[in-house]
Amino acid sequence: MTATVTLAGTSPAKFQGSLLAIPLDDTTTVSSTLAELDQSLGGAIKRSIDSKFFRGGKDEVFYLSGADGTAARIALIGMGKVSDRPGSLRRAAAIAARHAAKLGGGDLGFYVGGDDAREVEAATVGSLAGSWEYKDLKTPPPENEQRQPVASATILANETDQVRAALASGEAIGAGQSLARRLAMMPGNLCTPDFLAQTAREIADRHAMKVTVLGRAEMTEEGMGSFLCVAQGTPQDPKLIALEYSGGTPGQKPVTLVGKGLCFDSGGISIKPAPGMEDMKFDMCGAAGVLGAMESIARMRLPINVVGLVGSTTNMPSGTAVNPGDVVKSHLGKYIEVINTDAEGRLVLADVLSYARRFDPAVVVDAATLTGACVIALGHTATGVFSADEALVAEIIAAGKRAGEPGWSMPMWDDYRDLIKSEVADIKNTGGRAAGAITAAMFLKEFTESYPWIHLDVAGTAYAEADMVALPKGPTGVPTGTFIEFVRGRVS
Ligand code: BES
Ligand code: MN
Ligand code: ZN
Secondary structure (H helix, E strand, O other), rough: OEEEEEEEEOOOHHHOOOEEEEEEEEOOOOOOOHHHHHHHHOOOHHHHHHHHOOOOOOOOOOEOOOOOOOEEEEEEEOOOOOOOOOHHHHHHHHHHHHHHHOOEEEEEEEOOOOHHHHHHHHHHHHHHHHHHOOOOOOOOOOHHOOOOOEEEEEEEOOOOOHHHHHHHHHHHHHHHHHHHHHHOOOOOOOOHHHHHHHHHHHHHHHHHOOOEOOHHHHHHHHHHHHHHHHOOOOOEEEEEEEEEOOOOOOOOOEEEEEEEEEEEEEEOOOOOOOHHHHHHHHHHHHHHHHHHHHHHHHHHOOOEHHHHHEEEEEEEEOOOOOOOOOOOOEOOOOOOEEOOOOHHHHHHHHHHHHHHHHOOOOEEEEOOOHHHHHHHHHOOEEEEEEEHHHHHHHHHHHHHHHHHEEEEOOOHHHHHHHHOOOOOOOOOOOOOOOOOHHHEEEEHHHHHHHHHHEEOOOOOOOEEEOOOOOOOEEEEEOOOOHHHHHHHHHHH
């Protein structure tokens, strides 16, 4: 369950919920708008600052007890040195909501002040992100031990039309990100290719989109030998899902979003080691990002055409599975030598990227938990950004920055193509350990004829292996926000 977010022009001194969060940077001055609250608290905010008990450092949280007529508790949330205020507020709001949830839920107030639409949107997104939980598979404790979720978050800011619109778009973004995180968190036996297809149908129904789902039979008909070789070891029906959102003018070329949707990646015959293998349920985070972004884009009614494509299957070893050394014919016609069956994401995406041609895309952005090598290169901080088109690289990095999802450009020079030459076929699916994230991207590039294309490797950023302060361990929602901001940036 996620909280509902509302807006109130109330002064912070008058907010009476269970927790009022006040974000402050490291200059920690008690602004005139906080003077009234500070007075109600007997000067406790100023005292905390003067005594340096609270320094406003990044992620610092300091509790004060409320007073008559104020919220029950006040939390000062540090933002450190602020260069991007909406971004800092998004993070502070997420931290505030996590604290509110830990304290036993209730009503959270988050003070933004003023009437900056971007700040209100960011605070809304942050409070939804911080109050997100996935509890479907936990038996609820006895009633008297139950911790209530955060039922509502109130953003304290001046109620102008623009601020109201910002709250609505923040809710739309939060809904898409929550959907993506939910799909990612669901175990592979529940979030199957079938389930992703069903989820896409529901999004389509809600927002009057066109949805097309191809199964094994239809993909065989299409000649998708690359995608299908990954699916040939699993009894589950693989799905290629296409969602078409038509917010733009008829005939306008669509922005096309593509996501890797491996509901579980065991590695296949080139099987992965057991430790950590359970995390390969997250190998569908690219797909979750596409579905989440389509939900948000439709909720915001963005005036643009967008196509969302998902390639979904599981990668399993079996007597029918594809073997190392096998050669398959892709949808585009190129022959691929399968060296390692664990390099399956690129085999799935090759055919989805080829299929994308029929939508005559203005641009294709794909996102995939594609390589462990990308995690080695950039850690869990930045998404790998791959494109030969420098303007597109700048465009997607700027979009990611607006969303609080940093990306970093990686080289796509022709020299790297040599690493994936095959002795027997047109191309092979791995190039060895060196430059593993780049050779994976070079492989995809071979299947992106006839449109501008950019690839995001989110293997390190789509889920967290440890608590991240603003978000818990588990799915982060990446790349949903980047997709949404990229599409928004294309609205003319
Ligand atoms: N899904 C994995 C990549 C991955 C690894 C995502 C770690 C998140 C965390 C992908 O299908 C894979 O197995 N890639 C191989 C490629 C190799 C065989 C060339 C890898 O990265 O080891
Ligand atoms: Mn794999
Ligand atoms: Zn994979």
